[in-house]
Amino acid sequence: MEMVSINELELNKKINIGTVTLSEQDIIDYAKLNDPLEFHIDRKAAEASIFKGFVASGSQIFNNLHKTGWIKLFGHSVICGLEVNNWKFIRPVYANQLIKGTVEPIIINKNKEKGHAVIAWRYEFTDTKGELVQILEVTVLHKL
Amino acid sequence: MEMVSINELELNKKINIGTVTLSEQDIIDYAKLNDPLEFHIDRKAAEASIFKGFVASGSQIFNNLHKTGWIKLFGHSVICGLEVNNWKFIRPVYANQLIKGTVEPIIINKNKEKGHAVIAWRYEFTDTKGELVQILEVTVLHKL
Numbered sequence: 001m002e003m004v005s006i007n008e009l010e011l012n013k014k015i016n017i018g019t020v021t022l023s024e025q026d027i028i029d030y031a032k033l034n035d036p037l038e039f040h041i042d043r044k045a046a047e048a049s050i051f052k053g054f055v056a057s058g059s060q061i062f063n064n065l066h067k068t069g070w071i072k073l074f075g076h077s078v079i080c081g082l083e084v085n086n087w088k089f090i091r092p093v094y095a096n097q098l099i100k101g102t103v104e105p106i107i108i109n110k111n112k113e114k115g116h117a118v119i120a121w122r123y124e125f126t127d128t129k130g131e132l133v134q135i136l137e138v139t140v141l142h143k144l
Numbered sequence: 145m146e147m148v149s150i151n152e153l154e155l156n157k158k159i160n161i162g163t164v165t166l167s168e169q170d171i172i173d174y175a176k177l178n179d180p181l182e183f184h185i186d187r188k189a190a191e192a193s194i195f196k197g198f199v200a201s202g203s204q205i206f207n208n209l210h211k212t213g214w215i216k217l218f219g220h221s222v223i224c225g226l227e228v229n230n231w232k233f234i235r236p237v238y239a240n241q242l243i244k245g246t247v248e249p250i251i252i253n254k255n256k257e258k259g260h261a262v263i264a265w266r267y268e269f270t271d272t273k274g275e276l277v278q279i280l281e282v283t284v285l286h287k288l
Contacts, residue, residue, distance in 0.1 A: 033177070033211075034207050034211060035210070035211065035215070036219075037215065037219050037222050038219075049223075050224065051224075059203070059207075063178045063179075066178075066179070067177075067178060067180060071179070071180060071181065075180070075181050075182075076182075078181050078183075079193075079194060080194065080233070080236075081233050082233055083232050083233065084202075084228060084231035084280070085229055085230065086229060087227060087228035087229070087231075088226075088227050089224070089225050089226055092224075136228070
């Protein structure tokens, strides 16, 4: 993936940020660091949960594709993060499940005098059937 | 901190989830894993940023006190996470700055037949002057 200029962005145009498949160990390692609930880190608790197996901590898919996809494309222009909204955990993300991520700018508010832009990014994560597993909106201040 | 029963919760009553002070190395290590923007991981970039020094990745304070505070109190009753809303990065969190966290249930929607409750938790993070640095709302399905 290559850096993308903020000036080239088109409103509501989806951009691919890659795919990820988390192993059971990826899920356990992430949860131990960030979200050590029993059913994310222990096999018996995972199997006894409503999910009947290991599922990723809510934030893991976003954190993963944000890092490996979005930051490579747009990280160079970030001044600071402003807000996160409407983060919906729609379906569980199981170990060994392929997940695809896209982003699209849903607000682009440029201030040419100040040389910056407020952009609201809508992230979508889908499974191999194309069904949404997770969405969120992240608002970021970018350099133009 | 000791486990708290979901049945004992009072609406809009703040509960202390502890304090945290991040070192420069804590900020760099977290950003490398989750949010590797230049100004979070490189001293020159940090000093050239609008913050003029190392500041934590937006999610770090929440992830830290969620893990060390909230999960110890309430993690035993979690069925699954549902949503995150209104996460506002109000002020930067600098290295070596003491931050205090509280949570309060702003919605408690019990379903006694099903034996669960949907709870919206409002997290507040404040500096030593008592000024808000960050807020968010996390909606979780709990066992009763």
